[in-house]
Amino acid sequence: MTLRHAMLEAASRAPRLLGESRGAVAAFLRAQQNPDGGFRGRGDQSDLYYAVFAVEGLVALGEPPDPDPLRGYLASFGDGEGLDFVHLACLARSWADAGESGRDLRAALIRRIEGHRSADAGYAPSPGAEHGTAYGCFLALGALEDLGAEEMDKGAILRCLAALRRDDGGYANERALLSSTTPATAAAVSVAKHMTGTADKAAAGFLVARAAADGGFFVTATAPFPDLLSTATALHALAGLTRHSRDLVQSCTRFVEGLRTDAGGYLGLWLDEAPDAEYTFYALLALGHLS
Secondary structure: OOHHHHHHHHHOOOHHHHHHHHHHHHHHHHHOEOOOOOEEOOOOOEOHHHHHHHHHHHHHOOOOOOHHHHHHHHHOOOOOOOOOHHHHHHHHHHHHHHOOOOHHHHHHHHHHHHOOEOOOOOEOOOOOOOOOOHHHHHHHHHHHHHOOOOOOOHHHHHHHHHOOEOOOOOEOOOOOOOOOEHHHHHHHHHHHHHHHOOOOHHHHHHHHHOEOOOOOEOOOOOOOOOEHHHHHHHHHHHOOOOOOOHHHHHHHHHHHHOOEOOOOOEOOOOOOOOOEHHHHHHHHHHHHHHO
């Protein structure tokens, strides 16, 4: 199972908790699609990054969008020339969702992703970087799997991630950063578990410690509020590593559902003003694990 399929499988369990709200969430995601076949981000324009979350949210809800308009939108990016690393990974993932990308396009995207390999054999947002990042390794591995790449230096990726480990059991996203964060730790744990099948108990302990008493997970030990990204990624990384208490499941469910708006989409945290496709997918991911 690929990283993408693991997330989709988890998110597809969200309707068990959504109940009658499922239709409103699906309607919100459908409403994000523009006439060009893409999906809007925080503004009105289509954004490849947000398209991934909208499409996979609809797939998880059992209402995948018509692939033809989406393919037309994706084709406008050609072989990804000029795209940054994150959007290259999004293009690869979107084509995996839409299908029929073609062998030549897949080969070109693999070359572009490999162009972001760092000197320590990890992956980084900037080509030619000395060290890879946790998020970079997660994105690269997912994209290469989606593109059907046959060879990946798993040992090098694991060594890159090991250098990001901190004394508290968590992971920083970059070597220069001293503090662990929940999303970086979740990315590192997910990659390592996917590659080795081995549970990282120390990192699991770090993630569990980030749980807020009233629900959700904090991004760091000093963050003032829990947020949906940290909550969803922590729950995903912890799947199969630890059994959550009934109180944690109930409080996190209340936290996630408290972020749903009347429009059917979800906010990233209580202070956000508008929902978007990204956080709506993370809500589905979190609820899938909580179900």
